[in-house]
Amino acid sequence: MSDATLLVLSSLAGGDKHGYAIMEDVEAFAGKRLGPGTLYGAIGRLEECGWIAPVGPRDRRQPYRLTAAGRDYLEAQVSDIGRVLKTAAQRLNHA
Amino acid sequence: MKRLARIVVLLYSPPWRARYGEELEALIEDAGARWTDCFDLLKGALMSHLRVKSWVTAAIVCAAAGLAVAAGIALQAPARYIARSELVLAGSDPYQRSAELRNAESQVLSRSRLNEMVERDGLYPAEREKLPLEDVVQRMREKDLSVVPSGARVNVTFTYPSAESARRVALEVARDLAVAARAPEVSEAARPVREGGRVVRSAALGAAIGLAAALLAMSLWRWTVASLWILSFGLIFLAIYASWPVLYMSKSTLAVRDARESAAVRQALQDRFWLNRLIVRPNLHLYEAERRRQPMEKLVQRALESTQITESPDAPGMVRISFKLRGPAFASSQDDATARLTQSVLREMIIHAMEDSVIRHRKQNASAPAPPYGMPAGQHPADSPPITVVDPASLPDSPDLDRSSTGYFAAGAAILAAIGFFIRRRKRRINGRAANQEPDSAGRIPMEPA
Numbered sequence A: 001m002s003d004a005t006l007l008v009l010s011s012l013a014g015g016d017k018h019g020y021a022i023m024e025d026v027e028a029f030a031g032k033r034l035g036p037g038t039l040y041g042a043i044g045r046l047e048e049c050g051w052i053a054p055v056g057p058r059d060r061r062q063p064y065r066l067t068a069a070g071r072d073y074l075e076a077q078v079s080d081i082g083r084v085l086k087t088a089a090q091r092l093n094h095a
Numbered sequence B: 001m002k003r004l005a006r007i008v009v010l011l012y013s014p015p016w017r018a019r020y021g022e023e024l025e026a027l028i029e030d031a032g033a034r035w036t037d038c039f040d041l042l043k044g045a046l047m048s049h050l051r052v053k054s055w056v057t058a059a060i061v062c063a064a065a066g067l068a069v070a071a072g073i074a075l076q077a078p079a080r081y082i083a084r085s086e087l088v089l090a091g092s093d094p095y096q097r098s099a100e101l102r103n104a105e106s107q108v109l110s111r112s113r114l115n116e117m118v119e120r121d122g123l124y125p126a127e128r129e130k131l132p133l134e135d136v137v138q139r140m141r142e143k144d145l146s147v148v149p150s151g152a153r154v155n156v157t158f159t160y161p162s163a164e165s166a167r168r169v170a171l172e173v174a175r176d177l178a179v180a181a182r183a184p185e186v187s188e189a190a191r192p193v194r195e196g197g198r199v200v201r202s203a204a205l206g207a208a209i210g211l212a213a214a215l216l217a218m219s220l221w222r223w224t225v226a227s228l229w230i231l232s233f234g235l236i237f238l239a240i241y242a243s244w245p246v247l248y249m250s251k252s253t254l255a256v257r258d259a260r261e262s263a264a265v266r267q268a269l270q271d272r273f274w275l276n277r278l279i280v281r282p283n284l285h286l287y288e289a290e291r292r293r294q295p296m297e298k299l300v301q302r303a304l305e306s307t308q309i310t311e312s313p314d315a316p317g318m319v320r321i322s323f324k325l326r327g328p329a330f331a332s333s334q335d336d337a338t339a340r341l342t343q344s345v346l347r348e349m350i351i352h353a354m355e356d357s358v359i360r361h362r363k364q365n366a367s368a369p370a371p372p373y374g375m376p377a378g379q380h381p382a383d384s385p386p387i388t389v390v391d392p393a394s395l396p397d398s399p400d401l402d403r404s405s406t407g408y409f410a411a412g413a414a415i416l417a418a419i420g421f422f423i424r425r426r427k428r429r430i431n432g433r434a435a436n437q438e439p440d441s442a443g444r445i446p447m448e449p450a
Helices: A003-012 A019-030 A036-049 A068-094 B002-009 B014-031 B035-050 B055-076 B094-108 B111-121 B125-130 B133-144 B163-180 B198-222 B224-242 B259-269 B272-280 B288-293 B296-306 B336-367 B404-437
Strands: A052-054 A064-066 B081-088 B145-150 B153-160 B185-188 B246-256 B307-311 B318-326 B387-391
Touching (some): A003 A068, A019 A036, A019 B014, A036 A052, A036 B035, B002 B014, B094 B145, B111 B133, B125 B133, B133 B145, B153 B163, B259 B336, B272 B296, B288 B296, B296 B318
Antiparallel strands (some): A052 A064, B081 B153, B246 B387, B307 B318
8 A cells, every 4th residue: 555545544544534625634744745636546546445435425525434444454554654663763762 | 727637637537537536626626736736637547547556567568568559560561571583693703793783783673674564563553552653663672672792692682562473573683684694593582481570570669668658657656756857858858869960971882893993992082182172172161160160180080080981792893982961050950051062072072083093094094005906995994984973972861860979868868867866865855854853733643762
């Protein structure tokens, strides 16, 4: 999974959001602006994997929610990244 | 910019657009669109069509698709057959043989003879519908029919879509040449062979194009800014390369009587004193601008280096001479003045070689013994012309790019692209450090150990 998909999953972990809200949220917490093509590319891939799902009836400003599978996946990713960061920080402190 | 972004959305694949098109348009309305967003959307549109998850797979798929399409097109094109016939010239003197073959070629491969052959055998029906007969015959002589001497043997090759027609024409031309050159032997190859290598070459080219397309898409996907750097520098250098001064080359072929004559032509054209006079000739304007800046010895050396005199061991007696001149920089099309100057210089060279030969022979004949009594005119060696012009100096029509500059362009483009890439990497590294030192209050993930 790429950087963009993790950012979208992280954003949806905070609550249901539509495309523009995800874009704003990601910019706020990661300082990174996702382009519209990248954002909807990630949404398409995540929906295909079943990690996010649309909420309510179809709309132009369609909100998405994190599914249970998506939450598990995100938790696994956060745990992996956390382990890597912890190791890196420990090694940096000892260097 | 929003309008452009909406147009780019139309490039997405129809199923993708049916599912996410409206949402994407709503996002563009809400968030606005920058020029980088249009590029980002273009990248997304490309991916929506590719629908593959691995770039290695994408590269392989693109290469395989290119290979299949190119091979398919090449296989669809009608097959061509190569027929060969051979004749063996009589006589042991290679210069004599070469002269006889030249005479025979001028008779057998004359425009009228080939016109007659094309019409009688119904060759090139499709081409004759579109082009005048003269052009069809010209193409036949230049591309499909070749007469190549190799020692005493002469290979006649004809390539044509019909194996039977190819065999018939190759054999007929070989027989006619044999009659005209008084050659005792003519042999025909067993059967015409299919022209090979075309499908393989096309398939390889298609695969390379497919792979290049995949790599370009990959670079656009992975490194947006870096790929823009590379693309912009590539385009700039392509533009400069296209407008770089080009070389104009005029060519000519002389037929010489013997090896001594060939050496004399070379000596005459490499005479530095004569080249000096040629450069300063007022009506020629050769190296006019350079004459103000450079000493004459350098210009003479340049003229010597620009003149090429070659004699093929397979065709003794045929001396090929070429002269090249560099055209003006940033010429968008062919520069007629340079082309004509190149031709005029080569013409002057040929005249000089012929004059030199005539003067030398007059001197020799004055001291030579008189021909034996009763020898018919034209039989004595001194009667045959020492040099004849087979192909006069050509007017350069398609200027060649100066290939020596290609390497500099490629190296320049690579260096600038690399500088751009490293600047970007360094900028990212500095930005990363700044983020670590001053984590913002908006909830950025801290880089502290957990």
